[in-house]
Amino acid sequence: xxxxxxxxxxxxxxxxxxxxxxxxxxxxxxxxxxxxxxxxxxxxxxxxxxxxxxxxxxxxxxxxxxxxxxxxxxxxxxxxxxxxxxxxxxxxxxxxxxxxxxxxxxxxxxxxxxxxxxxxxxxxxxxxxxxxxxxxxxxxxxxxxxxxxxxxxxxxxxxxxxxxxxxxxxxxxxxxxxxxxxxxxxxxxxxxxxxxx
Amino acid sequence: xxxxxxxxxxxxxxxxxxxxxxxxxxxxxxxxxxxxxxxxxxxxxxxxxxxxxxxxxxxxxxxxxxxxxxxxxxxxxxxxxxxxxxxxxxxxxxxxxxxxxxxxxxxxxxxxxxxxxxxxxxxxxxxxxxxxxxxxxxxxxxxxxxxxxxxxxxxxxxxxxxxxxxxxxxxxxxxxxxxxxxxxxxxxxxxxxxxxxxxxxxxxxxxxxxxxxxxxxxxxxxxxxxxxxxxxxxxxxxxxxxxxxxxxxxxxxxxxxxxxxxxxxxxxxxxxxxxxxxxxxxxxxxxxxxxxxxxxxxxxxxxxxxxxxxxxxxxxxxxxxxxxxxxxxxxxxxxxxxxxxxxxxxxxxxxxxxxxxxxxxxxxxxxxxxxxxxxxxxxxxxxxxxxxxxxxxxxxxxxxxxxxxxxxxxxxxxxx
Amino acid sequence: xxxxxxxxxxxxxxxxxxxxxxxxxxxxxxxxxxxxxxxxxxxxxxxxxxxxxxxxxxxxxxxxxxxxxxxxxxxxxxxxxxxxxxxxxxxxxxxxxxxxxxxxxxxxxxxxxxxxxxxxxxxxxxxxxxxxxxxxxxxxxxxxxxxxxxxxxxxxxxxxxxxxxxxxxxxxxxxxxxxxxxxxxxxxxxxxxxxxxxxxxxxxxxxxxxxxxxxxxxxxxxxxxxxxxxxxxxxxxxxxxxxxxxxxxxxxxxxxxxxxxxxxxxxxxxxxxxxxxxxxxxxxxxxxxxxxxxxxxxxxxxxxxxxxxxxxxxxxxxxxxxxxxxxxxxxxxxxxxxxxxxxxxxxxxxxxxxxxxxxxxxxxxxxxxxxxxxxxxxxxxxxx
Numbered sequence: 001x002x003x004x005x006x007x008x009x010x011x012x013x014x015x016x017x018x019x020x021x022x023x024x025x026x027x028x029x030x031x032x033x034x035x036x037x038x039x040x041x042x043x044x045x046x047x048x049x050x051x052x053x054x055x056x057x058x059x060x061x062x063x064x065x066x067x068x069x070x071x072x073x074x075x076x077x078x079x080x081x082x083x084x085x086x087x088x089x090x091x092x093x094x095x096x097x098x099x100x101x102x103x104x105x106x107x108x109x110x111x112x113x114x115x116x117x118x119x120x121x122x123x124x125x126x127x128x129x130x131x132x133x134x135x136x137x138x139x140x141x142x143x144x145x146x147x148x149x150x151x152x153x154x155x156x157x158x159x160x161x162x163x164x165x166x167x168x169x170x171x172x173x174x175x176x177x178x179x180x181x182x183x184x185x186x187x188x189x190x191x192x193x194x195x196x197x
Numbered sequence: 198x199x200x201x202x203x204x205x206x207x208x209x210x211x212x213x214x215x216x217x218x219x220x221x222x223x224x225x226x227x228x229x230x231x232x233x234x235x236x237x238x239x240x241x242x243x244x245x246x247x248x249x250x251x252x253x254x255x256x257x258x259x260x261x262x263x264x265x266x267x268x269x270x271x272x273x274x275x276x277x278x279x280x281x282x283x284x285x286x287x288x289x290x291x292x293x294x295x296x297x298x299x300x301x302x303x304x305x306x307x308x309x310x311x312x313x314x315x316x317x318x319x320x321x322x323x324x325x326x327x328x329x330x331x332x333x334x335x336x337x338x339x340x341x342x343x344x345x346x347x348x349x350x351x352x353x354x355x356x357x358x359x360x361x362x363x364x365x366x367x368x369x370x371x372x373x374x375x376x377x378x379x380x381x382x383x384x385x386x387x388x389x390x391x392x393x394x395x396x397x398x399x400x401x402x403x404x405x406x407x408x409x410x411x412x413x414x415x416x417x418x419x420x421x422x423x424x425x426x427x428x429x430x431x432x433x434x435x436x437x438x439x440x441x442x443x444x445x446x447x448x449x450x451x452x453x454x455x456x457x458x459x460x461x462x463x464x465x466x467x468x469x470x471x472x473x474x475x476x477x478x479x480x481x482x483x484x485x486x487x488x489x490x491x492x493x494x495x496x497x498x499x500x501x502x503x504x505x506x507x508x509x510x511x512x513x514x515x516x517x518x519x520x521x522x523x524x525x526x527x528x529x530x531x532x533x534x535x536x537x538x539x540x541x542x543x544x545x546x547x548x549x550x551x552x553x554x555x556x557x558x559x560x561x562x563x564x565x566x567x568x569x570x571x572x573x574x575x576x577x578x579x580x581x582x583x584x585x586x587x588x589x590x591x592x593x594x595x596x597x598x599x600x601x602x603x604x605x606x607x608x609x610x611x612x613x
Numbered sequence: 614x615x616x617x618x619x620x621x622x623x624x625x626x627x628x629x630x631x632x633x634x635x636x637x638x639x640x641x642x643x644x645x646x647x648x649x650x651x652x653x654x655x656x657x658x659x660x661x662x663x664x665x666x667x668x669x670x671x672x673x674x675x676x677x678x679x680x681x682x683x684x685x686x687x688x689x690x691x692x693x694x695x696x697x698x699x700x701x702x703x704x705x706x707x708x709x710x711x712x713x714x715x716x717x718x719x720x721x722x723x724x725x726x727x728x729x730x731x732x733x734x735x736x737x738x739x740x741x742x743x744x745x746x747x748x749x750x751x752x753x754x755x756x757x758x759x760x761x762x763x764x765x766x767x768x769x770x771x772x773x774x775x776x777x778x779x780x781x782x783x784x785x786x787x788x789x790x791x792x793x794x795x796x797x798x799x800x801x802x803x804x805x806x807x808x809x810x811x812x813x814x815x816x817x818x819x820x821x822x823x824x825x826x827x828x829x830x831x832x833x834x835x836x837x838x839x840x841x842x843x844x845x846x847x848x849x850x851x852x853x854x855x856x857x858x859x860x861x862x863x864x865x866x867x868x869x870x871x872x873x874x875x876x877x878x879x880x881x882x883x884x885x886x887x888x889x890x891x892x893x894x895x896x897x898x899x900x901x902x903x904x905x906x907x908x909x910x911x912x913x914x915x916x917x918x919x920x921x922x923x924x925x926x927x928x929x930x931x932x933x934x935x936x937x938x939x940x941x942x943x944x945x946x947x948x949x950x951x952x953x954x955x956x957x958x959x960x961x962x963x964x965x966x967x968x969x970x971x972x973x974x975x976x977x978x979x980x981x982x983x984x985x986x987x988x989x990x991x992x993x994x995x996x997x
Contacts, residue, residue: 030719030926057928058716084843087933088959092946106931106944106959110843110857113864117931137846140967148680163673163996172681173955179685251760431754431826434979580826581754583979584663 032057039081039116043073062117070120071129074105078134083107083116086135089142091149095175099123101151105131122151130156148173165190211391213306213317224316228305236462237267243573250577261532262515270455277451282345285448290343294449294456297336301463303329308470309390311480311557322390323375326471327368330426333464334360337445340457344448353445355584356428356435362591363425363432369599370418373606374475377404377412380610394479401486403478408609415602416476418595420571423468425591427461429572431579432587469568470561477564480557498552501559505543512536638666643981645674651748651985652992656969663977668970672963675996683956688714688788688923691956696782698958699994701744703782704737704773705936711786712867713932713943715917717925718788725913726790727869732803732906733776733785734868735899739810740769741937741989742892742899746817749889749986753830758817765813768806775802789919803907807900814896822890831885835972835984838883845971846964849939850895851988854880854887861935868934872909873902885987892989924951938962938989958997962990 032055040054043063050073053064065073077083087106094100099121108115122128130153131138142153143162150171153159161168167190168183182196205217212220241256245263248255256263281290307322309315319325334357341353378396379386387393397403404412425432436444446457473479482497513536519529545551546559582590639660645653653674659666679698683691695710696703708730715722722730743766747759770780775796777785785791821827837847839855852859860877862870878894880887925947933942939961948954965988972988973981 030928032928058719058930060930086846087940088931088942088944088957090944090955090957092955104944106942110859115931135846136844137964137967140963144963161673163676165673172678177681179681247756251757252764253760433754577757578820579755580750580821580824580830582826583830583977585977586829 030058035061035063037061043076047073060115060117062119064119067120067122067126067128070103070118071131074107074118074131074134077107077116077118081109082111083109083114084135085110086131086137086141087115089131089138089145091145091151091173093149093174097121101149103128103145103151127152127154129154130159132156147171150174209313211313211315211318213315213319221316225306228308228316229302232302232305232463232466235466236459237271239462239465239569240267240270240458242569243576246570246573247577250574261519261528261535264531264535274455275452279452280448280450282448284345286343286345289339290448293336293340293343294453294460295336296339297333297460298456298463300329300332300336301460301467304467305463307390308467309394309474309479310561312391312395314480314558315391318389318391320387320389320392323371323388323393323471323475326390326467327364327371330464330467331360331364333460336460340449341445344445346448349445349447352435352447356445359428359432359435359584359587359591360426362588363422363595366418366591366595366599367422367426369596369603370415370422371471371475373411373415373599373603374404376603376606376610377407390474390479393474394481397478398481398485403476403481405476405478408606408613411602411606411609412476414598415606416472418599418602419472419475422591422595423472424572424575425587426468427465429461429465430576431582433576434581434584434587465569465572466565469565469572472568473561473564480561482556482560498556499547501555502543502546502552504559504563505539505546509536509540509543512539641978651990652995654966654985654990654992654995656981656985658978658981660978665973665976665978665981668973668981670966670969672966672992672995675992677997679997680956680958683953685952687951688925688953691953692787693782693784695958696784697993698960698997699936699938699941699962699991700781701991702737702741702937704733704785705741705934705941707784707786708734708868709932709934709936709941709943711788712934713930713945714788714923714925715919716932717928717930717945717947718919718923720789720917720919722790722868722917723914724869724911726786726915726917728906728910729791729795729915730786730868731870731873732903732910733773733783735903735906736769736772736803736806738937739896739899740766742896743769745892745937745986745989746889749983749989750821752982752986753827755821755824755827758820761813761816761820765810768810772799772802772806775799787916788923790914790916792916794915800907800910803903807904807907811897811900814893818893822893828886830979830983831889831987833882834885834976834980835987836882836884837968837972841971842883842968845968847939847968849935849937849961849965849989850888850891851939851965851968853877854891855883856881861933861940865933867932869906870902873905875902885983888987922951924949933959936961938991938994939965960994960997962988962992962994966990966995 032053035054035056040051040063044051044054047066047069050066050069051063052066053062055062063073085108087108088104089106090104092102092104094102101122101124103120103122105118106115107118128151130142132142132153132155139157140162142156143159145151146153146156146159147161147163148171160166164172165186167186169186170177170181170183172181180197184195187193187196201217202219205212205215205220208215212218212224241263244266245255256266259266259269281287304326306316307319307325309318337353337360338357341350341356344350374393375386375388377400378393381396381399387396400407405416406412424430428436436446446454449457478485482500484493488497512532516529516533516536519525519532546555639662641658641660643654643656643658645655647654655671655674657669657671659668677697679694682694686694692707692710695706699706711722743762747762750756750758773783773785774780776799777783777793785793837851837855839852839857841847842852842855842857848859856879858877858879861867862875863877875898878891878898880891927947927949929944929946931942931944933940935941940959941961942959944955944957944959945953946955946957969981969984969988972984976984
């Protein structure tokens with residue numbers, strides 16, 4: 001259970017493709033399997049319906065949680081379940097969904113040598129409590145999420161842009177931001193040129 | 198007039214002592230020219246030796262093996278635009294490098310190249326040298342102040358603090374060497390530079406080896422302190438570019454900057470000659486007491502000629518190894534000419550009349566050259582000290598040891 | 614959003630004891646252009662005389678939008694982009710990305726390809742550590758090790774050039790394996806390299822390890838405890854020098870690392886000197902791995918069967934490797950099309966740089982440069 005395996009027990013894989021190289025019908029790829037573990041049982045007992053999903057996909061465990069309980073679960077994971085290392089915090093933007101942003105925490109536990117992904121959905125304009133108090137790593141990671149997606153984190157000591165210049169408008173990693181789009185106003189004021197293109 | 202000039206030639210003292218202004222001026226010209234040539238060669242040697250330490254070649258293009266590089270640098274620096282910061286104090290800005298230069302060059306008055314080969318022999322020679330070389334600290338502070346920018350100011354304050362701290366240790370180790378000069382029958386010591394070397398000659402031992410290891414430790418303290426005095430690695434934090442505050446000479450460009458470098462190299466040679474005079478026997482040839490006798494004298498007197506011939510040989514080997522391509526023709530000819538000049542000097546040094554006179558100067562310069570090489574070696578090898586560690590070494594390590602050596606030397610002098 | 618924010622709002626802690634005299638606080642900017650910041654990094658220091666009260670890193674000068682570009686390129690087209698992030702250790706970046714996509718596609722590279730990958734990645738680790746050593750020593754003032762390490766690094770770059778045509782941004786691996794078969798004489802070259810390099814590493818150690826000035830400049834400088842490392846997410850040699858024996862090659866092995874016998878060096882104090890020793894020992898362990906790999910390299914195909922047009926099934930995967938700088942992770946989200954929906958690169962230098970503030974509190978200005986050097990950051994990776 002703790003290790004990530006490269007070849008999970010699922011249909012699909014190399015062999016059928018070699019036999020039928022131009023097969024139009026793709027064999028079904030790996031599917032998420034339910035994740036059974038004491039951790040999941042405990043969380044389900046505590047939060048019940050707040051845990052939307054607890055699955056393993058390609059050997060990697062993930063939990064999809066309700067937004068309201070996510071911050072508490074993160075705290076529990078750090079305090080009780082020994083997930084003391086926050087590997088990454090990132091986000092995804094699904095413009096067509098009702099709750100557009102999906103926040104993702106990737107956590108790792110040194111004692112258990114186990115990784116887990118925590119996912120939750122928030123809507124546009126909704127703020128989320130910051131995890132800086134739980135893991136100091138989250139400081140710059142959340143600043144980057146804010147910079148790229150525009151998701152605000154409440155309680156962050158210093159939420160400002162990190163990779164882009166301070167006066168930039170727009171959040172590039174959103175799907176409605178063009179690939180060569182730039183903040184023309186900033187470019188004109190600060191660089192003194194008409195356009196960056 | 199002619200009598201005035203020729204009357205000195207029979208005398209056996211330095212022109213300053215003889216009061217002969219004409220010959221004093223001649224000697225000053227010679228020394229000044231010699232030091233300038235030495236500084237330019239030092240510039241070349243530093244770049245080449247540092248490069249060879251770092252497995253690269255160094256300047257190769259300007260002259261054969263970069264021999265004309267210092268001249269090219271001098272021309273470049275002279276033709277550069279002279280930038281003065283707009284808010285700078287112009288007079289102080291102008292005079293700061295001059296103070297350093299004058300302080301560094303004035304000490305050459307008393308440096309003894311031989312028993313009578315000095316411009317003059319003040320009877321407070323060593324005190325004069327230490328005092329005047331301390332004046333360069335004033336120039337450093339003025340340079341930082343006049344630049345009207347807080348980075349050079351901080352750098353110059355650091356640099357001056359460093360120089361002042363290490364002067365204390367330097368001075369104390371010098372005192373212990375002076376103490377050794379008084380260990381003769383009359384019980385009188387001397388501060389004059391020529392007198393110090395003559396005391397070593399009289400006591401038949403270089404002060405380096407006297408009361409071993411006391412003389413050696415005093416020498417080591419002076420050797421470390423002199424590196425710190427001249428702001429060279431590993432004590433070159435005020436000058437280093439990768440530290441936060443740049444040095445006091447940041448705002449200087451072109452010729453003014455080259456005056457700083459000139460002053461720095463001249464100071465290096467000056468303090469090395471103090472070390473050579475005080476501990477290494479000045480102009481005396483190696484083993485003056487163990488290998489005595491006419492044959493040994495003859496052998497040692499041939500060494501200057503042989504060393505120049507050796508240098509000429511190295512240059513000839515360089516000529517042979519030059520690429521055989523038309524582009525390199527001029528360089529090959531130039532190097533061959535240089536080798537020929539060296540060989541000629543070597544041959545001239547075999548002539549007995551020249552041989553006897555040149556002995557002292559040669560040995561003195563050879564020892565100072567050794568120190569110069571050590572300076573370059575330190576720069577290539579050691580990382581830099583942090584400023585607080587630098588001050589700690591100066592005050593908490595060198596100073597107590599210097600005091601201890603002084604006391605022990607005094608005790609040893611009384612006992613033995 | 615348009616007014617500039619003040620930078621030092623959070624640096625109120627760590628004030629010196631105020632006497633009735635004015636404290637001499639100075640705000641100094643180690644600007645983006647500086648010989649010692651290894652790239653375009655701006656560090657704003659709040660100093661009290663020489664002591665550092667607080668720092669703030671301003672990054673983003675090298676931000677190229679790699680993650681945004683990834684959403685508009687196919688998986689194979691994005692492969693060369695990952696080299697440009699940590700341009701010093703490009704092979705590792707490529708390894709992480711290819712393995713992440715292979716995981717998503719649910720294929721495994723054949724054994725021969727994995728061995729080739731291990732050999733090249735370990736050579737890359739050696740090259741990266743050599744560059745680190747040269748530049749770190751130069752910052753502290755020793756100018757000679759730079760030239761020695763670069764000379765030896767040339768040999769590695771020659772091997773890379775013979776293998777895939779590029780020295781620095783190699784693009785050595787493909788999704789599914791390696792594209793190029795090892796050239797004739799590859800094993801010979803690597804073995805010759807393995808014979809001549811250990812004495813060179815000894816040379817570097819001889820110059821620095823027992824040098825009194827080096828020890829004084831690096832001991833007790835930039836100390837960070839193991840707990841702080843874990844809390845701040847610092848990985849790589851920094852974490853190991855603080856005493857945590859954790860290396861992804863042993864904890865979650867990838868690409869044939871489980872078949873090799875090597876050790877993980879750890880330090881005791883977590884200061885700059887320990888990080889130096891840990892990286893020197895890592896160089897030696899890399900040589901050990903390469904030696905084992907080169908002797909046992911198996912025959913066989915070098916490319917697995919992957920479709921020409923890659924459309925991984927819908928899903929996401931996070932895969933991380935032990936890059937020379939720390940844990941380099943790729944979080945790839947696929948929506949079933951030929952272009953990834955999101956590629957998130959978890960850069961080790963970015964997270965490690967956060968620890969700078971903690972490490973230089975109370976230290977002197979000259980130590981800031983030593984600590985930036987010892988964190989071994991590459992701005993291409995910090996900014997992406």
